[in-house]
Each structure stands twice: as C-alpha cells, then as structure tokens.
Amino acid sequence: MNPIRLEYWQFLRDNPGSTITFSEWRSVRESKIREEEENPYSPYCSECSACGEEGCCSALMCKMSENGDYCGSYLKDLKYGYSVHNELLEMLEDDSKYKKKIDEILDRNFDRFYTAETKVDNLEKE
Numbered sequence: 001m002n003p004i005r006l007e008y009w010q011f012l013r014d015n016p017g018s019t020i021t022f023s024e025w026r027s028v029r030e031s032k033i034r035e036e037e038e039n040p041y042s043p044y045c046s047e048c049s050a051c052g053e054e055g056c057c058s059a060l061m062c063k064m065s066e067n068g069d070y071c072g073s074y075l076k077d078l079k080y081g082y083s084v085h086n087e088l089l090e091m092l093e094d095d096s097k098y099k100k101k102i103d104e105i106l107d108r109n110f111d112r113f114y115t116a117e118t119k120v121d122n123l124e125k126e
Contacts, residue, residue: 004029045069 008025012018020028043051045068050057052070059074059081068074092098 045071047071050074 004026005022007029008022011020011025045052045062047065047068048061048063050061050068050070052073059077062068062071062074064071064075089102092102
C-alpha cells in the first residue's frame with residue numbers, strides 16, 4: 001500500500017466518525033508539512049519530548065542524552081531530589097515511629113525498580 005494512503009487509512013481507523021475524503025486529508029497534511037518546514041522550532045526535546053517547563057515533565061522521563069534540550073536542568077532536578085531525599089530519610093529513620101513505614105516504602109519501591117519482572121523503562125505507563 002502507498003505510504004500516504006496507509007497514513008490516511010490509519011487516520012480513518014483512529015477517527016471512525018470522520019467523513020473527510022482522501023483528497024481533503026492529503027491537502028491538510030501537505031499544508032501542515034509546509035508549516036513545519038517553514039517553522040521548524042519546537043519547544044519539545046527531540047530525544048524525550050520533554051517541554052522543559054519547571055514542574056511539568058518529570059526528570060525521570062529524560063534520557064540524559066548529549067543531544068537533549070533540557071538534560072542539564074533535569075539532571076540538576078534529580079540531584080536536588082536525591083539530596084533532599086537522603087537528608088529527610090536520615091532524619092525520619094532516627095524516629096522509631098517512622099522506621100517501620102519507611103522500611104515498607106523502601107522495600108516496595110526496591111521491588112518496583114529492581115526486580116527482574118519490572119522494566120524501569122515502562123514505569124511511566126503505570
């Protein structure tokens with residue numbers, strides 16, 4: 001099947017109520033391609049699609065690529081979170097009323113991230 005017709009078929013599959021004809025769809029598609037060629041800027045990272053807005057996209061989604069747009073800021077976010085986590089954990093572990101709950105949380109998350117059945121790359125789907 002022709003790749004353009006395949007794209008049209010996929011569009012119809014994803015939009016079952018659509019009445020747009022192939023000619024109409026092709027015209028819209030070509031105008032969008034021209035717009036993208038004329039204005040290639042995108043605020044999204046080409047590696048992980050993060051937007052770089054503080055608090056929007058999780059630093060855990062970043063691929064830490066040399067070619068990433070926001071990898072430096074996301075790495076800083078992760079270092080900050082790790083540092084705060086360690087200080088708070090040390091403080092709370094000293095209090096016996098939190099010790100059992102902390103151990104439960106650590107065990108649950110260890111299993112989530114490190115057991116053979118879990119694939120860390122798929123955690124964003126949870």
